[in-house]
Amino acid sequence: MLEQKIFYSQYPSSGESLSKLYLELFKEQERAWPRLLEGVAALKDVLTREIHCDGYDIQVQFNPKRIQSTGAKVDAKSIRERKCFLCLENLPLEQQGILYKNEFLLLCNPAPIFHHHGTIIHIHHIPQAIEDQIAVVLDLVKDLAPSFTLFYNGPKCGASAPDHLHLQASPAGKIPIELESRDPHRTEYIKTLGNIKIFMMKNYGRGILILDSHDDQEMCAMFLRIVSAMRNVLAAQEEPPLNIIFSYSNSRWRLIIIPRKKHRPDVYFKEGNDKILISPASVDMGGLVITPIEKDFQRVDATMIQNIFSEVTFNQEVLKQILDQI
Ligand SMILES: [Zn+2]
Numbered sequence: 001m002l003e004q005k006i007f008y009s010q011y012p013s014s015g016e017s018l019s020k021l022y023l024e025l026f027k028e029q030e031r032a033w034p035r036l037l038e039g040v041a042a043l044k045d046v047l048t049r050e051i052h053c054d055g056y057d058i059q060v061q062f063n064p065k066r067i068q069s070t071g072a073k074v075d076a077k078s079i080r081e082r083k084c085f086l087c088l089e090n091l092p093l094e095q096q097g098i099l100y101k102n103e104f105l106l107l108c109n110p111a112p113i114f115h116h117h118g119t120i121i122h123i124h125h126i127p128q129a130i131e132d133q134i135a136v137v138l139d140l141v142k143d144l145a146p147s148f149t150l151f152y153n154g155p156k157c158g159a160s161a162p163d164h165l166h167l168q169a170s171p172a173g174k175i176p177i178e179l180e181s182r183d184p185h186r187t188e189y190i191k192t193l194g195n196i197k198i199f200m201m202k203n204y205g206r207g208i209l210i211l212d213s214h215d216d217q218e219m220c221a222m223f224l225r226i227v228s229a230m231r232n233v234l235a236a237q238e239e240p241p242l243n244i245i246f247s248y249s250n251s252r253w254r255l256i257i258i259p260r261k262k263h264r265p266d267v268y269f270k271e272g273n274d275k276i277l278i279s280p281a282s283v284d285m286g287g288l289v290i291t292p293i294e295k296d297f298q299r300v301d302a303t304m305i306q307n308i309f310s311e312v313t314f315n316q317e318v319l320k321q322i323l324d325q326i
Pocket of ligand 1: 084085086087088124125126163164
């Protein structure tokens with residue numbers, strides 16, 4: 001089954017950069033796979049508007065194709081009873097990808113938020129968890145630069161397949177926090193440990209940590225220490241709920257880590273007119289909030305966004321408690 005799904009085989013021996021190969025795959029798949037082409041064409045009808053919140057701005061995107069992801073049932077029973085849509089044998093016939101280190105398959109997402117929105121799946125059906133994979137993910141982040149940024153949604157914070165390990169790729173710079181986190185006025189420098197610089201976003205309505213380093217091994221170790229400190233402070237048994245946005249530029253890795261208090265806000269579960277279908281994951285936390293329902297897109301305002309952010313994330317005080325433990 002794996003052989004049928006490989007469009008480009010045995011990277012990195014092919015000689016071309018992975019970043020370029022992935023762009024090439026998008027071109028080929030748009031030609032060969034009508035559902036992807038339709039998803040990309042639908043991006044023309046996506047609407048975006050800006051909302052000014054207290055201390056920060058966000059963009060809201062009306063994107064009806066995202067209903068499956070935003071509306072996904074992720075409770076244990078629903079997951080058990082459905083076929084896993086990320087397993088190789090269940091992928092659409094036309095869908096093919098790039099095999100990476102014989103572990104991950106880089107695919108094109110047929111319900112994109114951006115043109116060149118990728119889904120990166122593990123070739124085996126193993127649960128969504130990032131700690132054991134952090135070293136290979138940092139390699140992948142570097143290999144996909146400069147064209148792509150990667151993001152990870154924990155099993156209880158936006159992943160629509162919590163039972164099958166996957167990440168996503170977006171064109172570099174498209175998630176607002178990528179640029180905003182590089183503005184020294186928007187961040188607070190916390191400390192340097194070894195070769196890792198640690199920052200927090202400032203006046204951002206949601207607590208967000210930033211790790212910056214040229215050293216991948218130290219980055220791996222620091223990430224694991226932070227997850228372990230989160231486990232203590234948040235009294236989490238398994239992987240503490242989190243979203244991560246990974247990027248690589250100027251020979252440095254940057255991890256934007258968003259610890260999560262809650263997956264979906266209360267308004268998500270309301271009935272009738274009170275219901276707002278926003279299911280925040282990495283992209284939303286990064287400042288691009290997706291609404292698959294037009295009515296929600298029209299009426300969402302600064303107060304609603306601020307309430308949702310404060311409901312699903314921690315404030316800076318909790319983040320400082322986490323950092324005090326490392
Ligand atoms: Zn699976």
